Amino acid sequence: MKKYLSKISKPFLDRVDIITEANKVNHKELQKKGKEESSKVIWERVRQAREIQYDRYKSEKIFFNAQLTPRMIKKFCVLEEEEEKFLALMFERMNLSARAYHRILKVARTIADLEGEERINKMHLSEAVCYRSVDEKYWGEKEWSK
Secondary structure, rough: HHHHHOOOOHHHOOOOOOOOOOOOOOOHHOOOOOOOHHHHHHHHHHHHHHHHHHHHOOOOOOOOOOHHHHHHHHHEEEEEEEEHHHHHHHHHHHOOOOHHHHHHHHHHHHHHHHOOOOOHHHHHHHHHHHHOHHHHHHHHHHHHHO
């Protein structure tokens, strides 16, 4: 798998917003009963998040968080001190590029919008960072030096 994935360059990977692995699921896990959201509930949450973004960016000539430029990220993805420290730590530990850093902020902004939150908090950042965790696993500096 790593040999196949090594054909994808890190600069290309940096241009993808969300990267995650789909783990194998066994039959017993599929049979578990639990509370699941219906597609209608999920659709409504997405619709509301899109409306939030449309309203937020109506004077910016963009529609969605994915379209944010680095200048706009500074304006619309403001972090409190605790969140800033957390993201700085992740930046160093994961050896992130500036592009990956901006992608994390845009994804965290979207997660906050999906939850109807005005402010990006540490949980939103943490989830967004998880969507970049395969960067280090398959494209980390250790892999490039081999």
